[in-house]
Amino acid sequence: MKKLIIGTLLIIVIxxxxxxxxxxxxxxxxxxLHATPTKPAPLSTVTFSVTITEGTPxxxxxxxxECKPGLCYSDQNVTMTKKNETTYERQVTFTHSDATYVIAHxxxxxxGKWSTGIKDLNLTLSTQNNNGSNNNNSGNKKTPGFEIVPVxxxxxxxxILIRKKRSK
Numbered sequence: 001m002k003k004l005i006i007g008t009l010l011i012i013v014i015x016x017x018x019x020x021x022x023x024x025x026x027x028x029x030x031x032x033l034h035a036t037p038t039k040p041a042p043l044s045t046v047t048f049s050v051t052i053t054e055g056t057p058x059x060x061x062x063x064x065x066e067c068k069p070g071l072c073y074s075d076q077n078v079t080m081t082k083k084n085e086t087t088y089e090r091q092v093t094f095t096h097s098d099a100t101y102v103i104a105h106x107x108x109x110x111x112g113k114w115s116t117g118i119k120d121l122n123l124t125l126s127t128q129n130n131n132g133s134n135n136n137n138s139g140n141k142k143t144p145g146f147e148i149v150p151v152x153x154x155x156x157x158x159x160i161l162i163r164k165k166r167s168k
Contacts, residue, residue: 028055
């Protein structure tokens with residue numbers, strides 16, 4: 001009887017240990033999120049990429065939102081595509097012309113559990129549009145509107161000369 005109880009307890013302990021080892025948390029190492037180009041312009045297309053060195057996740061997402069001082073636009077959450085054994089990528093096109101920075105991070109789903117990357121990626125957007133010129137046209141040396149001053153002066157002088165001719 002004693003041997004039967006010890007044998008049963010031993011089988012229960014062995015089964016418990018094997019069950020917990022298969023139910024252990026999945027081990028995934030998520031690397032830093034990167035963006036190319038590193039200083040994109042508003043409304044440009046950016047490629048986000050992340051390296052996952054341990055484990056094979058079910059799904060990898062990049063979560064981002066475009067911001068300007070005092071306001072962040074609605075979040076975007078898009079699925080990343082597996083490029084090779086360890087790298088996931090996704091191209092996105094920004095949609096807000098007045099955005100000055102973007103905050104992004106990685107979200108990983110594996111074996112029924114969600115986890116996020118360790119740190120956020122903060123992208124400062126450049127003030128250059130895709131043609132290389134500044135959005136505020138500061139490359140143009142002339143200030144718009146000042147060419148009207150000489151035109152108004154010429155009109156004023158003409159009116160004065162016309163009045164003098166009529167008064168004679």
